[in-house]
Amino acid sequence: MKLWPLLCLAICLLFRSGLSQRVVESLPGLPGGLPFYLETGYIGVGESEDVQLFYYFVESERSPKDDPLVLWLTGGPGCSALSGLLFEIGPFTFDYKTSTRSRPTLKLNDYSWTKVANIIFLDQPVGTGFSYANSWEGYNINDYISTTESYEFLRKWLKLHPQFQSNPLYIAGDSYSGIIVPMLTLEVDKGNEAGLEPRMNLEGYVLGNPLTNKSSDLNSRVPFAYLKGLLSNELYESAKTNCNGEYINVNESNADCVDDLKAVNMCVENLYEANILEPNCVVQAPESTVADARDRALINQDRPLVLRPTLRARRAWCREYNYLYSYIWASDIAVQDALHIREGTIEKWVRCNKTLSYTYTVTDVVDVHKQLIKRGFRALIYSGDHDKVIPYVGTQLWIDSLNLTISEDWHAWFVNGQVAGYATLYSSFPSLLTYATVKGAGHTAPEYKPEQCFAMISRWFDYFYI
Template sequence: MKLRALCGPPLCLFLCLLFQSGLSQTVVKSLPGLPGDLPFHLETGYIGAGELDDVQLFYYFVESGRSPRDDPLVLWLTGGPGCSALSGLIYEIGPFTFNYEKSSRFRPALKLNDYSWTKVANIIFLDQPVGTGFSYANNWESYNIDDNISVAESYEFLRKWLKLHPQFLSNPLYIAGDSYSGVIVPRVALEVDKGNEVGLEPKMNLEGYVLGNPLTSYDSDLNSRVPFAHLKGLISNELYESAKTDCNSEYINVNESNADCVDDLKVVNLCVENIRTANILEPNCVPQSPKSTVSDRWDPTLINRDPSPLLLPTERASRVWCREYNYLYSYIWASDRAVQDALHIREGTVEKWVRCNETLSYTSNVLVVIDIHKELIKRGFRALIYSGDHDMVFPYVGTLAWIDTLNLTISEDWHAWFVDGQVAGYATLYSSFPSLFTFVTVKGAGHTAPEYKPKECFALISRWFDYLYI
């Protein structure tokens, strides 16, 4: 009644439609754990997608600290499927992260990230698919999703977001993400270009896409774990040669009647079962899945498991440091009602925030996206693919294997790239006019690279966005 008294019928109708469509954007001025006002522009909000906007996708948007009008606009899709955008923002490429030295179990502290990609780009961090992070649906049916639905709803979100932020329509647009988003990002990029072709509004200034440690082909990527383990000295040369012969270089979906191959892979599994697959150099603290880490299909619990049963190192000083301890702070911080109020989370829409939702009702129905890469290259888009060279989830050797199938012309073969005069990794530059395709390893990094080597990855993305030599 008060609303009707304050405005005429046209405005009331507009406000009602706005509410029903789920459009909600708010500028966040401060965050618990970070003293003072935010030194960067942060907007959070919801945008509806799907039939009747039943799906409410939550996002964080950070303007570039350099030149918002000119710098690229990036849609960032964290992998999983079901890993929160906050994970990518706070542990990888966003403007703030946890200050572990000043944090306690009950009071996580934040600090600015000196190597945030938002120093050179405007970035939308999207909680997708629905059921991820703070995104939710108004009915249970909308939680039953697959790769196709995830792509469609991410594309719909981007169109609606740009309609609400037309000042960014002329900025170079990149679709980006890592891990499982390797099957989503290229398809969203292709949808954007197809939408432009048929005249859908708004027309987007798509220039390319970026992928880190990506899943691209289930069979190729998972099959590469055995040769990767051999390259890194995790299995002996004799065992590798035996498995290579007995299994005919096929280490997944093995025929159980091939006893020699099965026996070889049992020994391989014994060798790697206590290795942390996300980074083989770090301690393995969360128990592995009882399933094979070599022959089974993608099992997100191997790297995304809830670490909450673990104790913080300050409470168990005798324990070795584990990266999972870092993840505990995100559960504590994001579950704090004061934090959710600051982010303008709709109360009662998410029962419990988790970094990666392992109960997501998700069907992986796209097993290979190599042809999508070929199509994007044909259409002339830039691509940057980077991999931590100590990642055994999706090893770089598997990524190189599918890149070889693209039959691109190498413009500059495998060479070192440098940060502060030190080798930061190795790169291969490809050209397939008018497209430019770049593959880069990040030395010492795991799954995914910016979490382990933020300085090097910031140098990499800065150069690539600015068309500088890598």
């Protein structure tokens, strides 16, 4: 009987500390038990552990004790880890052939990165996915706070999973996480230098379609459009001359430049920025028309949405059709119960939360990459070559600015005898940086070319090159 008060105390302390880990054995929409290990949970971070960060952890299907451990941060900021898991690199995705609007079904992903790596998919920053805070102050966040809280999460996660402390560790992510991942990687290394426990076996980082230097990345959209044949030679040369190579924050008094950029916009307005091979669709809801293309489905989620291609592509398919399934599935109470979501902690799940109280404090992390190169880390940077959100043109520019030695010049890489992209290997002993493009892929690459991206990451983990 004397043990009971101690047991109650332990349970209370565990809940207050924000620690909870549960194994998921089955999921609605996927027949039978899961053929892989899936764990979900919350870890409290910040002052008084007010912020509760939710995660999905999938063990490698090959060799959990030997394969790398990857912390995956989906971009946004505010895009759920579940989005990265379902649509990019996770072990299951939607079966679009059998899914209906009322009952989405799942299937296994033959090209899941969890076949070669243990991956923690983290809902960060707070307010993303199923992560929440117990006070409104906890939701006030910026790039530095996001980095610090993600580092605290990782330290606590490894303390709870000591069997993975010796695995090679990689920090990874895509899109806006191009800002956070390098900062977090540097913080982990500095923590190791300071002797913080647990010591992490940090080997490098991985970035897909990454925002790195906001000004340069966005400015590269016009040269990208020209290189992809979306602009005439005459229009591009005129814009380059009249705008002096600067296509953002244009002085309105420069009428020639303004007129040229209006013409540029007309050339690309019917194209989906995330992949220029697809149509730009508008989402219409009662009493509103949402014009922003990045994630319209989260707007007016409680109202019926109608996805419509633009007038020039009336019969075209829209990628947002795929995304709607995630809202239906993740909002299902049975799904949330299976994932062990704490009842009442979020108002509703959205794929990408555009209402975060987020302050953008960092716009350029090129210098952070330079520090990481000096510290001897491996890096893989990849771009979908049809992505206009963060064009490969801008990514190549900042990589060139690192002034690294080229070990393997620009060359094609292949999957199943077909060109899958092009790559360059850079070195600055003992660091190695691989840059790869993925042919035909958009923002972000694994969603569009899963087989090619799986081959890319598998080769890079195992052989250090593609």
